[in-house]
Amino acid sequence: MNNLHRVQRLSEIEIRRKARDIVAALIDVAGMDAMMIVNQALSIILRESLTVSPPPGSQVYPFNPNLIRRGRVSKIDADPAVKAFIHSLPVYHGVARISALCVERFGKARAPSKNTVHRYLQKLSKRYPKGKTSE
Secondary structure, eight states: OGGGGOSSOOOHHHHHHHHHHHHHHTTTSOHHHHHHHHHHHHHHHHHHHHHSOOOTTOOOOOOOGGGSOOSOOOHHHHOHHHHHHHHTOSSOOOHHHHHHHHHHHHOTTTSOOHHHHHHHHHHHHHHSGGGOOOO
């Protein structure tokens, strides 16, 4: 993971090529599993980037308290796999059914409660009012 502190950034062409390489490596994996693999890889990259010291001479940024989220992160937002699973549901389900599907998929300890699902869906409906699909 020492490549995390690369001095020179990749070009758009190199980024697209590397993205195609990742997709090619996941081509035989089911869509949901591929998303979970990519989420896990991103978590590892983030964790490694926080634990690896920056190379000598690199820019060290001062602490910015505005970057810290205030309040608690929901159980859904804290677990990328659960969040991806909820967003991948192909048809409408009620709050209780979404919670039950999460219990089936992830187990009771990891699955969000009905109240957590309800609050999460409320947050989404405020963010995307009247069927708006992007910010």
